[in-house]
Amino acid sequence: MFKRTLSLLLILMAVFTMGLAAEGQTDGAGGNPQYPKGVLDFVAPGGAGGGWDLTIRTTAKVLKDTGLVKVPMPVRNNPGAGGSVNLASLQEKEGSDKIVCVYSSPLILTKLNGTTDLGYEDVTPLARLIADYAVFVVAAGSEYKTMNDVMDALKSDIKSVKIGGISSVGSMDHIQFLMMAKAAGIKDLNQIDYVSFDDSATAQVLGGHIDVYSTGLSEVLGLIESGDLRALAQTADHRVGEGVVADIPTCVEQGINATFVNWRGLFGAPGMPEYAVTYWRETLAKLVETPEWEQARITNGWDDAYQDAPEFAEFLAQVNQEYTEILTDIGMIK
Amino acid sequence: MGTAAGAVPLEETVSFSIIPSLLFFVLGLVYTVSTALLPEAAVGRPFEPKIFPFMLGGLMLVMSLALMIREIKALKGNEEIQEHLPFYKEAGFKKIALTCVFSVLYALLFDKVGYVISTIIFLELELILFNGVKNWKINTAVSLAFSLFIYIVFSKLLGVYLPMTPGIWI
Amino acid sequence: MDTLAFLLDGFMVALTPMNLMWVSIGGLLGTIIGMLPGLGPATGVAVLLPLTFSMGPTAALITMGGVYYGAMYGGSRASILINTPGDGAAVAATFDGYPMTKQGRAESALAISAIASFIGGIFATFCMVAIAIPVARFALRFGPAEYFMLFLFALSATASMTEGNRLRGFIATILGLMIATIGIDGQSGVSRFTMGILELQSGIDFLIVIIAVYALGEVFKSFKNIDSGQATVQKSFGKIWISREEWKRSVWPILRSAPLGFFVGALPGAGGTMASLMSYNNEKQLSKHSEEFGDGAIEGLAAPESANNAASVGAMIPMLTLGIPGSGTTAVMMGALLLLGLQPGPMLFQQQPLIVWGLIASMFIGNIILAVMNIPLAGLLVRVLSVPPKILYPIVLGLSFVGAYAISYSVMDFFLLIGFGLLGYFMSRSKFPSTPMILAVIVGNNMEQSFRRAYKISDGSLGIFFASPICLILFSLTVISILYPLVKAGIAKRKTAEA
Structure with missing residues (x-):
């Protein structure tokens, strides 16, 4: 009885995944010595x-x-x-x-x-x-309009801006923001509050729980296009993409002389x-x-x-x- | 509160009731000490990564101690303690131990000889444990069928990588 | 009225023969993938990724949708029959589903699981059509403090559920939380308790712990029964259906769990596991038969099944409305959308209404097809129980190991599997409940990290945990969940005293 179930399953699998199997079976023996x-x-x-x-x-x-x-x-x-x-x-x-x-x-x-x-x-x-580039986004209603607004706020009170990102302290989303902060002349880099999230912090910046979301450009493209998020700056040395994305200024343009790729x-x-x-x-x-x-x-x-x-x-x-x-x-x- | 301990069958009240709480107490101790040895955070408040583990360690110590006291009290109320088997003489213990040994062997072979062969060996061994050596025909058929079936479904149809077995490329 | 017109258009798309075929194939494939331990909806959808290159976007999305719901239907099959949950969302199905099987009621268990899944899925799809946007907006109000309170509630509800054994329940919970602290601490970058083992840096996957404690634990326990000749085989099988009495007991739990599941699913990061466990706790507290829970109570299976399917629909909301992956599976689906040249986000509804509404319509159709397909399929599957345990258990072992490997592709997890299997056996031998430990492993890391996030955001003020109405409500629920069993026990005691 069990064997019949097994073989039945196998047949079902085989029939319905032919397409998948065909994908992998294109043979490569092509005769290249x-x-x-x-x-x-x-x-x-x-x-x-x-x-x-x-x-x-x-x-x-x-x-x-x-x-x-x-x-x-x-x-x-x-x-x-x-x-x-x-x-x-x-x-x-x-x-x-x-x-x-x-x-x-x-x-x-x-x-x-x-x-x-x-x-x-x-x-x-x-x-x-x-390459993909880092982008720093805020919610549409945020008081921060440019990257320099964020940096100025940090200079007057290092704890006043909460930066969010995916993955832990000391990994990419954290470092890319710090590189910009350093170039903007902020001293106590280790005092900046970076809040690490597991999957995505997009909902957190939309909901106003964090102030700035440090992430990759492709991560938040849709929400920038729809106007729910405002991109303060991206970190390439040139404008990238087209449409709304091309409107995002680089950090260099805003006087923060650093790039992150x-x-x-x-x-x-x-x-x-x-x-x-x-x-x-x-x-x-x-x-x-x-x-x-x-x-x-x-x-x-x-x-x-x-x-x-x-x-x-x-x-x-x-x-x-x-x-x-x-x-x-x-x-x-x- | 006495009801909980009272519900435990008499034969289990001795060693088996104190040992777990003792083990959890030791675990709490080890955990707390290793928390103390954790490095400090470079970013933010230095002690932050330790707060939650310290709370857990402390709670574990308190709770396991409470359990231990409760078990000892229950023990005192029960002067007549029956003889019972130590856990390593219980039915099945030897087979559990053997399963662990086989699993370690399986892990060691897995990457070396590939999924199909290592799984055939592992299942064959397990089937001997469960089904006996004399049913070796069924055992071999099952372990062969299972290994190949899983390998084909996972590796070939679903594209989930399993270590390749040399010589098998279906 | 616009919505209805769009939905009608969606049905036109979903009902084309090709798309009907895709949703059926996806559903069947998903059901089978879901049954295999370690492979859940996320893997199922990922498996389809290469295929989507060559499909149209609508067909690809519909097939993926089919795989997703199929895996949710299939996931609980293995939980019910062999105590081996395929993924987190199927854990709750072991609590009462497996005891039902042991009592020879596997047919009812499989039937109610399909029925509850169907109702949960359809209900949630209706909700999705009606209130997707407001729900998505509301979910944004969940910040770290709210998440912390949510996890705290789930945990305290489960821990206090273990009646008569509270102390042991709490110890099991703490043990689970300890396991969850292993790995790199996100908020500081410090690696904790990894003992220098690289694979432990990213923490212990809760699926490994689940497979180990349930499946391996069951195998270990079986040795004793087999040696003493107690293991039995089910020889005759009834129809896959439920009795009127069983339906009566299940209908309200199913209907209550669907909205709960839908909403928890819509919260990014909470997901089907949380939804099913919360609905289980909920029903246990509400039920008149709460003493039967864990011992084959049919509503204890119906509720989480309804909730986890509703959650799988809810999880689509953040993805479709905001372009936020709400779960592992939707994250993979978003990757697929990108591959197809679609930009997930708020504009998707406007730019590609046919694709989105086609997908939503296919949720209705997919759920119907799956329910119809699952009843006869269950009739086949139930015959697994006619395999003598002497052969079935080694196969369960084999499945557990391959499942563990499919999670992380690392042999390291074999050792974890053995270790946690022994732990599970040891715990059940010495009467420690494993459920609170499992839940603690699942939510532990998130709970601590949420606390730390909130603490950072509020500059170290604890006020943030009581600042919003959501927090206050969740906090009151936590208090109630702890006090309610005490009060209930107190009343019961007084009653017996009077009698």
């Missing part, structure tokens, strides 16, 4: 549906659709501790030519704030692909063989030129931020320096 051969291992260090997950799935899809990579690229999620769990498991796969994973600012921050001992030196950068790039395991690195550098350089990639970027609201591996490595070192300074200022690095 060199690298890449077999099945690649694409990794999102975060959960399904998150930013990293979307990035790597989109990349894999465009690579496949454009025929740039012909072998299967199944995406695996390896979440935990802001990507640090994956970072640790990468160390066990040293020298692998199969693994390609996505990372962004937390790759550097998790080491600096002490979550892990591993950092950007422990992976092989392949290319920086895209939430870049996303692809990385291999430490000690990735030379031939694999070369292959990916060439392939990704071709990828960013394709119209399919441009379309995917626009759909997702990602800014183009392509950088080849050598420049990317330099960029990482420089970003590391900037984050270290801020975290030292607030005493999280001693």
